[in-house]
Amino acid sequence: MLHGISVRNPPSKFFVKKIINFRKCSSFSTKLSYKHHLGEEPLRHITIGTLLEESESKFGDRNAVISRDQKKSLTFSQVLVEADKLAAGLKSLGLEKNDRVGIWAPNLVEWYVTKMACARAGLIMVGLNPAYQPTEMEYCINKVKIKALVCADKFRKQDFYEHLVTLAPELPKTEPGKLRNSRIPSLQTVITTSEDTKKGTYNFNEVQDFGTNDGVANIKKYQSCISPDDPCNLQFTSGTTGKPKAALTSHFMYVNNGYYVGKRNELGRKHHTICVQVPLFHAYGTIITVMAALNHGSTLVLPTAGYNPDKSLDAIKEEKCTIIHGTPTMYVDLVHRQEERKEDISPEIALSGGALCAPHLFKKMLTVLNVKKVKSVYGLTETTAVVFHSLWGESEEKAVSTVGHVGEHLEVKIVDKDNNVVPCGTAGELCVRGYCTMLGYWDDVDKTKEMIGDDMWLKTGDQFILEENGYGRVVGRLKEMIIRGGENIFPKEIEEFLNSHPHVLETQVIGLPHERLGEEVCACIRLKPGTSLTQDDVKDFCRGKLSHFKVPSKIKILEQFPKTTSGKIQKFKLLQTVLDSS
Structure with missing residues (x-):
């Protein structure tokens, strides 16, 4: 037991037999949304x-x-x-x-x-x-x-x-x-x-x-x-309670997830130089970038301490970067600046992750940034990083319309609300099992059990479609998470904070579509009688207490929220109300 994280008992022979039978059935019932990618190489048990x-x-x-701002390299x-x-x-x-x-x-x-x-x-x-x-x-x-x-x-x-x-x-x-x-x-x-x-x-x-x-x-x-099985990293990830949880992962998970994502991103084929636009503290930066590069000997170029599209273009041009790492929001900005600057650049690969990337943006990345390939990655902090990622030599259609193919040494399945595996092509919740699933949430056994069952399947909370060929598509989120420019935001935290304002009676936070950021934060507020609240008032109240990306960029004052007969807020109706009034 390590601060609330326990090592689970090995499965019984009966349970192992059930797994084997399930896999046998799956091999015959190829139309079920279950895939086990065995992998071409063994996992490495190293630190x-x-x-x-x-x-x-x-x-x-x-x-x-190479840190260009610091003028340092190692x-x-x-x-x-x-x-x-x-x-x-x-x-x-x-x-x-x-x-x-x-x-x-x-x-x-x-x-x-x-x-x-x-x-x-x-x-x-x-x-x-x-x-x-x-x-x-x-x-x-x-x-x-x-x-x-x-x-x-x-x-x-x-x-x-x-x-x-x-x-x-x-x-x-x-x-x-x-x-x-x-x-x-x-x-x-x-x-x-x-x-x-x-x-x-x-x-x-x-x-x-x-x-x-x-x-x-x-x-x-x-x-x-x-030991490779020793814990090495804690990554905070917000939860529906509004308080961040800390996912614990091991050396073994870090080394192997980094290796396989780097392999899929073609790092092993030659010496690549990567323009790093993403923050290093995020799983995208830590695993997909740092650990992948360490496995394959790639050079990381830090254009600046924080994201700046002009600095990124400078780095791509002057350091002759062959790969770009970024979120969709970053690529919107980068494409826009390149359209204006028209720099002579020709990177080989643009990798997108952290949020879903629209097909039209992928196509602009190919044409405006002059990259030869675009690739996607999908995963969670709780799966170390990557579960699905693009394959070598895949078609442009697969690259722009899916989040990639299931990773090596991983099992995935799509289930309905009763935990039954659904047919391929049918939407349901994505579940993952394999070497990369977290050890657990630090000092939070109950939340860990909610996420990972006794059968070791991790529930992602994402609505997903699995194709017969192993490619996946995200079609929605079962959770209420807002993804603003690659930052995961959970409404509950902001709602609880805004509810502490003396003029606020009740708050509901939703994500509104945004062309550049993907989503923006909108606070729907019911005020106490005789009071008022402006957008500037909300910003002033949040300043120094919430991270800038959590501060609502829009507020909507409402008299009532749509509710079910049992009194639960219907956020999908609330979203439609706000969109209709815009």
Whole structure:
């Protein structure tokens, strides 16, 4: 048992027999929405740290990461050296195996090095959204008991140090590594990437310097003490309760999911240079980008700390990037800027994920960005990252109309509300089983059981269609999640917050179609008698308390909400009401 995450008992012989019989039936009943992709190669039982050593030996002098804004680059050999120094430094600060280390920063070289250092030190990394406000950070720190936090200096309007001082006023008066605060009791050590000395914190380079030769030698020896099945990462993902849950994954899941998505994205065919537009803290950045590149020796180019389409175009042109990673929203912007700038670029592959991409956008990516292929990935944080992704040599029709083919070593099925497998081509809920399903939600056994049954099938909550050939299409969401520009937003959190406004009687949050972002957040509000509320009032109320992407861009004042006879809000009718009045 690890903080509420238990190792499940192996299945009984009777249960195994049932699985075998089910698979036999499925092979004869090919029209059922069930697929088991056996895979062409075996899964690898190694750690991230071992994979880094292998990559260093194969691709040592090749650049692993280039940060254009920072004017920094590291080869694979340098990454191993820097990561081991930082790992030894973290150990010298008293961090022990499975302690949680948060990374609260945009796309920086230090983010990449910290990720690798945590893996080499046997620590559990916690990726944190750099847009988080103090109250959101407080929840995340306390939820998984973060012991050390690596944070940036400033990013856009965010001052990370000042946010931490808001939570822990004692920080500037405290000796580094000795923080004690009742509001965030687990956090002891703050490490900042700032070039200036911040009171009460260590500097990133300073902690690396703590990594003595003996300490680094011990890190190298320590690799045999880390199992591929050990946890390595906690990723926050919002839930219907409005509070984020933290999905726990292992080295084994990270290494293999990264390998297979990289293989499908053709990284193993040649040395590729990837323009990284996506945030590294997201599963898209961590697995589909970082781990895939580590497996196959690809070079990551960080155009800037945060997304900027002009900076991306500059990077694609000047670094001769062969692959682009982005969400549909990013590609809308990138296509628009390229239409105006008309740069001489010819990347080979544009990969889209994080949200559904419209076919007309895919076609613009092919023509305007001058890419040879467009590819899709689909998955969840709870499945490490990818479940479906594009195959080599598939037709343009498959590329633009599906989310790809089921991944290797995975089982998928589509079920109805009674958990019966539906025929191929019929919509139902997508369920996934295989090596990539999370270990569980941190310290939340009940929510884990809701997501993963005793039969080990993970319920995605997505309405899906599976074709006989193994390709899949998302046709809707069973959950109420809003996807705004690739950011997952759950209405409940925003509703509960807005309901605390003194003028608000009741709030319902819905997603409205948006050409660039995919969806935008709309708050439907019932006001208390005699009060009023404007869009600016809502923005002012949210400022500094909700991440910018959660703040409603539209509000609709209503007298009543459509309800069922039992009193439940009918959000589909609410959405139609808002659309009709627009």
